[in-house]
Amino acid sequence: MKIHHLRSATLLLTLGEHRLLVDPMxxxxxxxxxxxxxxxxxxxxxxxxxxxxxxACLDQATGVILTHVHPDHLDTAGKEWIRARGLPVWASRKDVPSLKRKGLDARELRDGALGMAVEVIPAKHGRGLSGWLMGPVSGYHLAHPGEPSVYMTSDAVLTEDLLAALDRLRPDVVIAPAGSANFGLGDILFSVDELVTLARRAPKDVVLNHLEALDHCPTTRAALGKRMAAEGLAARVHIPSDGEALHFEKRA
Ligand SMILES: [Zn+2]
Incomplete structure (x- = not known):
């Protein structure tokens, strides 16, 4: 498996025969x-x-995965690029109808899609009023038979449901948004403390993205890296630069 981080939540995920562009902004x-x-x-x-x-990453893409349809995960340029390429867009059941209305070849990402075990894990994109305004989002656990399993939490705050999913699924790699986003009305993404809890609970590698690309995401890679090192988590927690590729092998 390769995670080629591009910017914010946008990345190219190589899983077996698939080259999946995730959340194209x-x-x-x-x-x-x-x-x-x-x-x-x-x-x-x-x-x-x-x-x-x-x-080079976009040229390889064989499909698109969307965790939700906010503009930092699917912007106008992203939509135009998908339409021009005519690629399938794998999304949650809730988002498929609106994506079809936008002229995209939207398909539900569910178990068996893309020839692999898929579980959709609903997530809370904020608490209280902020969470309600953000609406429901979906994390995905993808288990390709020949690859490490990966759990993309989507934009989320830490909840017992999310921790329970980690305990149950034991993903080899967790991808989580780390910018601690807020509109000025309370957090809508994991706080740094919550990311420490998540990384401690994750069985193996954690990749943190959604950093240093949006005005409402104040956390920096440097501060996050320092904190993860102080917590003894630096060996398992990866914070890729824009354009950096990370490789993960399936455990025996
Ligand atoms: Zn986002």
Whole structure:
């Protein structure tokens, strides 16, 4: 399995014969308005351009996976690119109808899709009012027979349900968003403390993304790396730079 991190939540996931583009936000830097509505610091998004490796990754893609349809996971440029390529878009049951209305070849990501065991794990994208405003999102556990298993939590805060999913599924690799996003109305992504709890509970590797690309995600890679090292988690927690590829082998 290869996770080629591109920017924020966008990555190319190589799983067996599949090259799956996850959550494509493909617009140029500054192509969207800021998301930080309260508390100052609002700037146009994305904050940074895509890395030079992007085109080679996009050219390989055989399909798209969407965890949810917020604009930092599917933007206008992402939609246009998918339509031009005519690739299938694997999404939760809830998101399939709206994606079809956008002219995309949307298909439900469920068990057996892509020839592998799939479990959809509902997640909470915030607490209280913020969580309600964000709406439901879906994490996915993908278990390709020849590859390490991977659990993408989607944009989420830490819940007992999410920890229970980790305990039950024992994923080889967890991919989690780490920018500690907030609109100024409370957290809508894992706090750094919650990421420490998640990494301790994860059985093996953890990949942290959704960093340093959006105005409402204040956590930096440097601060996160320092904290994970202080917690003794640096060997298992990976924080890729934009354009960096991570390789994982199936355990015997
Ligand atoms: Zn997001």
């Amino acid at each position: 493909l617009g140029d830097a500054g192509s969207m308005p800021g998301f930080k509505f309260f508390g100052g610091g609002r700037r146009p998004n994305p904050l940074v351009p895509l890395p030079p490796e992007t085109k």
